[in-house]
Amino acid sequence: xxxxxxxxxxxxxxxxxxxxxxxxxxxxxxxxxxxxxxxxxxxxxxxxxxxxxxxxxxxxxxxxxxxxxxxxxxxxxxxxxxxxxxxxxxxxxxxxxxxxxxxxxxxxxxxxxxxxxxxxxxxxxxxxxxxxxxxxxxxxxxxxxxxxxxxxxxxxxxxxxxxxxxxxxxxxxxxxxxxxxxxxxxxxxxxxxxxxxxxxxxxxxxxxxxxxxxxxxxxxxxxxxxxxxxxxxxxxxxxxxxxxxxxxxxxxxxxxxxxxxxxxxxxxxxxxxxxxxxxxxxxxxxxxxxxxxxxxxxxxxxxxxxxxxxxxxxxxxxxxxxxxxxxxxxxxxxxxxxxxxxxxxxxxxxxxxxxxxxxxxxxxxxxxxxxxxxxxxxxxxxxxxxxxxxxxxxxxxxxxxxxxxxxxxxxxxxxxxxxxxxxxxxxxxxxxxxxxxxxxxxxxxxxxxxxxxxxxxxxxxxxxxxxxxxxxxxxxxxxxxxxxxxxxxxxxxxxxxx
Numbered sequence: 001x002x003x004x005x006x007x008x009x010x011x012x013x014x015x016x017x018x019x020x021x022x023x024x025x026x027x028x029x030x031x032x033x034x035x036x037x038x039x040x041x042x043x044x045x046x047x048x049x050x051x052x053x054x055x056x057x058x059x060x061x062x063x064x065x066x067x068x069x070x071x072x073x074x075x076x077x078x079x080x081x082x083x084x085x086x087x088x089x090x091x092x093x094x095x096x097x098x099x100x101x102x103x104x105x106x107x108x109x110x111x112x113x114x115x116x117x118x119x120x121x122x123x124x125x126x127x128x129x130x131x132x133x134x135x136x137x138x139x140x141x142x143x144x145x146x147x148x149x150x151x152x153x154x155x156x157x158x159x160x161x162x163x164x165x166x167x168x169x170x171x172x173x174x175x176x177x178x179x180x181x182x183x184x185x186x187x188x189x190x191x192x193x194x195x196x197x198x199x200x201x202x203x204x205x206x207x208x209x210x211x212x213x214x215x216x217x218x219x220x221x222x223x224x225x226x227x228x229x230x231x232x233x234x235x236x237x238x239x240x241x242x243x244x245x246x247x248x249x250x251x252x253x254x255x256x257x258x259x260x261x262x263x264x265x266x267x268x269x270x271x272x273x274x275x276x277x278x279x280x281x282x283x284x285x286x287x288x289x290x291x292x293x294x295x296x297x298x299x300x301x302x303x304x305x306x307x308x309x310x311x312x313x314x315x316x317x318x319x320x321x322x323x324x325x326x327x328x329x330x331x332x333x334x335x336x337x338x339x340x341x342x343x344x345x346x347x348x349x350x351x352x353x354x355x356x357x358x359x360x361x362x363x364x365x366x367x368x369x370x371x372x373x374x375x376x377x378x379x380x381x382x383x384x385x386x387x388x389x390x391x392x393x394x395x396x397x398x399x400x401x402x403x404x405x406x407x408x409x410x411x412x413x414x415x416x417x418x419x420x421x422x423x424x425x426x427x428x429x430x431x432x433x434x435x436x437x438x439x440x441x442x443x444x445x446x447x448x449x450x451x452x453x454x455x456x457x458x459x460x461x462x463x464x465x466x467x468x469x470x471x472x473x474x475x476x477x478x479x480x481x482x483x484x485x486x487x488x489x490x491x492x493x494x495x496x497x498x
Contacts, residue, residue, distance in 0.1 A: 022084050023213065024121075026050045026072065026112075027091030029057055031170050032127060036089070036206055041065060043210060050081050072108035075115065082119035087213055088112070090126040090151060093144070102143045109147045113154035123157045125212045127205070130164045130198070130224060130287035138285060148222065158220040159212045161205075164287035165236070167308040168202025169316040169345050177233070178346060181241050182465055186249045192283040193234045194252065198226030201308035207300045215297060226289040227302040233283065239309055246465045316345045340473055346462055348472050350479060352487055353456035358494040360446045360453040364425045365406070366494040367444045367455070371414040372402040377489025379482050386434070387416060395435035417442065436461075438468035444490075455494075457487045 023040060027033030028049040040047050041062050048066040051057040058067050070077040072092055082088070090112055093105060116124055129144040148160040165173040180187060208225055231239075234250060241248045294300070303311070341350040356363050370376060376383050387398025398415045402408075408428065412419045417430035425446065432440035439462040447454045459479060463469045 021086040022046050022048050024048050024050060024081060024085040024088040025091070026089060028061070030091060031168075031172070032166075032202070032205065032209075033089070033091045035168075035202065036091070036209055037061065037065065039206055039210060045213070048081065048085065050078075072112050073104060075111040078111060078115035079118065082115045082121060085116075085119060085121050087123045087125060088116055088121050089209065090124055090147075093147070102139060102146070105143045105147050106150055109150035110154070113151045113156060113158075116156045117154045121156055123159060123212075123217060124151050125209060126151055126158055126160045127209065128160055128162050130162045130226070130289070131285050132290075141285060141287075152220045157217050159215065159217065160220070160222045161208055161212070162222060162224045163200055163205060164197045164226050164289075165199040165233075166202055166205055167199050167236075167305070167312055169312045169319075171202060173199075174312060177236050177240050181237050181244070181246060181248060182346060182463070183469065185247070185466055186251065187237070189234060189250045189252050191252075191254055193237075193250070194232045195283060196230050196232055196286045196288055198230050198288040199236065199305055199308065200225055200227045201303050201311060203311065204300060204302040208294070208298060211298050211300065221293065221297070223293045223297060224289040224291055225294045225302070227304055227308060229305040230288050231305055236305065236309075239306060243306075243309055243313060244464065319345075340476055341459075344460070348461045348463065349458060350460075350476075350483065351456060351458040352484065353454055354487055354491055355449060355452055356455050356491045356494050357452045358491075358497070360448045361425055362497055363453045363455050363490075363494040364428075364444075364446045366490055366497065367428055367446065368408050369406055370490075371417070372405060374405070376486055377493060378485030382478075382482060383415075390416060390434040393435040396433050436468075437471050438462050438464040453494075455487065455491060457483060457490075459483055 023045045025033055025037060025040065025047055026049075028037050028051065037047065037049065041064065046064075046066075048068060049057060049061060050070040050072075051067055052069070052071045054067045054069050061067060068081045070081045072078070090109070092108065093101070113124065126148055128148050129141050131138075131141040131145070133145060144162075148158065151160070152158045167174050169175075204227065205225065208223070237248065237250070341348045343349070383398055391397035391399075396416055400413045400415055402414050403412050408414070408419050408422055410419050410422060413433075414430060416432065416434040418433055419428070420431040420441065421427070421429045427443070427445045429441055429443045432442070434440075441458075441460045443458040443460070445456045445458070447456070461468070461472050463472055
C-alpha cells in the first residue's frame with residue numbers, strides 16, 4: 001500500500017523542534033497513552049490530558065500535567081480541552097464497549113477532529129492497526145482504518161501510524177500470549193495462530209509517536225510500522241515459552257472458528273470475555289508492513305521479536321522492583337484481598353498491613369532481625385517443615401541462618417531467602433532460594449504514622465507455567481495463616497521492644 005499524503009488548507013505545518021506549546025493526550029489511562037505521558041513530560045512538552053474522570057487520573061500524573069474533563073463521545077466537552085493545543089494524540093477506541101463499537105468509533109473521531117479544526121490544532125497523531133483494505137476485513141480493523149479516514153476528513157493534518165501486534169508487558173496481545181503459554185502445557189491451535197504478523201516493541205511505538213510531534217509534515221500521511229521480523233502468533237508463543245523455560249506442545253486444528261476461539265480465550269483468560277471475539281476475528285488477517293514510509297520519514301530502527309520479548313520481561317522485573325505497594329494498596333486493603341491475591345503482570349501478590357504502636361525505627365529493626373535464631377515470629381515448626389521438604393527436593397532448606405543477628409546487607413542469606421534490596425529504616429526485600437515452580441519474594445515496608453508506624457508485608461510469586469499456578473493456589477490457605485501470623489508477631493515484638 002502506498003503511504004497517503006493529502007493536501008488541505010493546513011499544509012506545511014511543523015511544530016517547533018524545541019517543545020514550547022500544549023500537546024493534548026487522550027487515552028492517558030490506557031496502555032500506550034499511560035507510557036507515552038511521562039516521556040512527553042521528559043521531552044519538555046506541556047501536556048494536557050483529556051479524561052472522562054479527571055479525579056481518577058490526577059493522582060497518577062506529574063504535577064505539571066494539566067488534566068481536563070472531556071469525553072470524545074460528547075462533542076460539547078471537547079472545545080475547552082482543545083484551546084491552545086498545537087498537536088493532539090488520538091489513542092482511544094471503543095472495542096471494549098458494550099454497544100456497537102464501530103458506531104461509537106465514528107462518532108468519537110468526528111467529534112475530536114471537528115473540535116481540533118475549530119481550535120486551530122496543527123496536527124493529530126493517531127495509532128491504528130495494520131491490515132489490507134479488503135472487503136472481508138474484520139470489524140475491528142475496518143473500524144481502525146475508518147477512524148483514520150474520519151480524522152482526516154475534517155482538514156487537520158493527521159499522522160496515522162498502523163501497527164500490528166505490540167509487544168510489551170500489559171499490551172492486549174502480549175498478555176494473551178502470556179496467559180496461553182503460562183496456563184496451557186498443551187494447546188489446540190486454530191488457523192489464526194499461523195497467520196503472519198509483524199510485531200513491534202512498545203518502546204519503538206512510543207519512539208514513533210514522540211518523533212511525530214516534530215516531523216515536517218505536508219498534509220496527512222499513513223505510516224505502517226513494525227519490527228524486522230514477520231512471524232505468527234504461534235512463533236511468538238514458542239519464543240515466549242523458550243525465554244520462560246517452558247515446554248509447550250501446540251497441536252494445529254482447522255476447526256476452531258473465531259467465535260469458538262474467543263470462547264476458548266474467555267475460559268483461559270477472563271480478560272478477553274468482552275473483546276475476545278473482536279480481537280480474534282482480526283487475527284485471521286495478515287498484518288505486515290507493505291510500504292517503506294516509516295524508514296523514509298523516521299530514523300527509528302525497531303528491534304526484533306526475540307529482543308522485544310526479552311525487553312518486556314526485563315522491564316516488568318524493573319517495574320516490579322520499583323513498586324511501592326503502599327502506593328497501590330490502601331491500609332485497609334487486607335480486608336478485601338481477592339482469592340489468590342492481586343495480579344501484577346504475571347505475578348500474584350498477597351499484601352497486608354497493620355498499625356504498630358512503636359517508632360518506625362523500632363519496627364524496622366525488628367524486621368531486620370528476621371530468621372536465624374530469632375525465627376519467623378509465627379509457626380516456626382511450619383517453616384522448619386518447609387525447609388525439610390526443600391532439602392528433600394535438593395534445595396537449600398532452612399539451616400543456613402544468617403551472617404549477623406541484627407543487621408542485613410544486600411546479598412546476605414536469611415535461612416532460605418537472600419536479601420535482594422534494603423533501604424535502611426524503610427524497606428527490605430527478600431528473594432526466595434528454595435525449590436519452587438517460579439520465583440518468590442517477601443517484602444516489608446515501614447512508614448511513619450500517627451502514634452507509631454504502618455508495617456506492610458507483601459508476598460509475591462511469579463509462577464512458572466501451570467505447575468506454578470497450582471502451587472500458589474494450593475498453598476494460598478496456608479499462606480493466609482502463616483503470613484498473617486508473622487505480621488502480628490512482628491508487630492508484638494516491635495511494641496514489646498518500644
